[in-house]
Amino acid sequence: MTGPGGPFELETLEGFERFRGHPRTLEGFYRVAMSRGAARLIQIDNHPYSHDAVFARAAAMAAQLRRRGIAQGDAVGLALTAGIAWAAYFIAVTSIGAVAVLVNTRGSADEMVHSIRSMDCRAVLADAERTATLLAEPAFDASLLIPAADMTAPVAGDPAPLDFASRDPADPAIVLFTSGTTGRPKPVRIDHGALTHTIVLAGLVAAMQDRHYEADFGVVVPPERASAQAATLITSPVFHFSGVMPFLRGLYFGAPLFILGRWSVDAVFNLMEREPVSRLGFVPAMLEDMLASPRVSEANLGSLLLLANGASSLDTGLANRLRVRFGTVMLANTYGQTESAAWGTSICGQDYIDHPTSAGYILPTMEMRIVLPDGSDADEGQPGEVWLRSPSLMREYVGHPEATAETIQSGWLRTGDVGRTDADGRLFIVDRLRNMIISGGENVYCAEVERVMADHPAVAEVIAYGLPDSRLGERVAVTVVLKPGAQADAEALTAHARQRLAGYKIPRTIEIRSHPLPRTSTFKIDRGRFTAERTPE
Structure with a gap:
């Protein structure tokens, strides 16, 4: 697909691999879309x-x-x-x-x-x-x-x-805002060239996913159901790439778009019973809603080919339940940031089921490094900061030159995420760099603690964080929300953690609360609001 004469043929231009023959400003996208007239x-x-x-x-x-x-x-x-x-x-x-x-x-x-x-x-x-x-x-x-x-x-x-x-491709096109889970959202400038590149890359990823579907299920995806052109349901807000991306991809590649202003599992099923929707983007919380609905059936999922995750990784329990309930639907996961115009890595199909915590493989036209604190590259399996380079990176944080200089270094985006790669090149996100607790001189990643605590059958939500400790510097703490009707106390949760975590990673403070954790508009736990709630004025 990316070779000479292919629909996504690559060429080297201005130091990057780019897509030959595709527009580099939105005007070109719009002219293609306008040619479809009454469709x-x-x-x-x-x-x-x-x-x-x-x-x-x-x-x-x-x-x-x-x-x-x-x-x-x-x-x-x-x-x-x-x-x-x-x-x-x-x-x-x-x-x-x-x-x-x-x-x-x-x-x-x-x-x-x-x-x-x-x-x-x-x-x-x-x-x-x-x-x-x-x-x-x-x-x-x-x-x-x-x-x-x-x-x-x-x-x-x-x-x-x-x-x-x-x-010009270097002219600004859109500004989105970071999720702001730890502070005020920063404005991210994406230029025309970066935006159009990332949308064409979305088309390539969709085509790659179709090929994986054909290989996994032994069928041929007909042209009218191909991911880039098939009916797509937009469930995400359009102030994030998760909403903007399917809109512009559909506009350019010719996919009819169905829009939900806000997530509703009944509205999704109502639509899917009427229309042949092939592709649905999700965060794990949405899939939990669908699995819990009495309306989930082959009848209203029959047209669906792909469930695309772009948020947190799947826990193994959810992945197994999905395999049973959505047997003919392929799962996919992507990793990226607003600053990278949404893309970085991707994984799908049986590979994703077998490695549900993986963010996948680096995508075409993108480069990735795992960087240690001294600036050297990490070895296989060794955690370090994920750095990305591509033609679709942001230009700047508008009005924040120091933050821009800290984040973009020699053309590389410092993601602030800690990751590691395995022998096959899969990326695994360990945590945010800032979400690390240093307890007794040992590094503890909040995400690892959260994954373990979330595996307890009574736990619905969990957030891990550090609390000041006179002896350790910081001690590991968690706040959990239990599932409706479930019971578990701090002692039971500690015993669960002790079986799965090193001693210095076991939470020493466990808070159980009855109301949900605060979340952002993209369903991520809002650490900033959570911290503000716990901190006295």
Whole structure:
């Protein structure tokens, strides 16, 4: 696929492997999509929207933005949930050369205003709920607000076609924000060249996954069900790559998109009973919901080929349950960051079932190092910081030059993740570099402790952390939430840990609480909020 004449042929350009013949700005993507005319692009509930309809709305909105004085390079906030308005505004903003700032619509008013002000946005496009939230915040400049148009109304008159601003691959395209699990989210600038590269890479990964499916199940995937072109359900928020990626991949490669504004297991099953959805992105919490639903059956999963994980690794218990319940559905996992435009490594199929804690193999056009504190490369199996290099890396943390210089070094992205590789090149993420407890001079990774504690049958959620200790420096502590109806005390949990962890890794403080741990919009445990809850003012 990547060889001469292949659909993803590679060439070396500007020191990187890149995809030959594919556009390097969003204008090229949009021109490909516009050529599909009346074909369905997006469906929301029972309302289909063709490519023509979406781009007609985008053209009208682009003209509105230009009348407002928005010019090339200006930042425009998008404070809308996934839907036809978001899609049309995203196209409109980026087509005129402005920068789409993807605001966390699940955040508080203060968080949204902080994001808007950090990017010095010239305008903010908001839906009704976010409009009310922002206007109620005294720190928000109401003159920036452009309420979202009524997307059900026909476009008035005969709108002018999109008038694309001339752009370079190095021009900024979008800004997303880090998950902010340990502090204020930082704005991540992704340029046109990086964004288009990562979307083409998404198409290649989908094609590779289809080949693995054929090998694992002994069938041929028909063209209409191929992952890059088949119906795709977007369940993730569109202020993260997990939502933006399937939108742009579908736009470029021709996959009809079904959008859920918020995760609902019943809404997923309702859709899958009506439409031949082939691909579903998930985090493990979503799969737990699906497995627990009485509606899970072959009838409403029959069209599904792929479940793609892009968050935390699967524990072995969940992997085994999935193998039983989703026998003809292939599982896949990817590892990456906002700063790497989502990609890094990937694994799928039986290989993933056999190695459910693996993040997979380095992808084409990407390079990876496992780096020790002294800057040398780690040996096989030796943990070190994961460094990535590719054409899709972020340009900068906007307004944070010191953080940018610390994170991007000689063209390499320091991920802040600790990982190791096995003899076959699979990557295993050990923990975040900052989530390390030093207890009695020994390094203890929180993720390892959390995985062990999560294996206890009574535990629903767990977070590990260090507490000050006069003798050890820090002692290992965990807070757990038990499953409904389950029982376990600190003594039982300690006994469980003692069988599986070295002595210095065993939690010395175990807190059992009745309410869920705080989570981010992408279902990750929010360490920052958790720490704030435990720390007195």
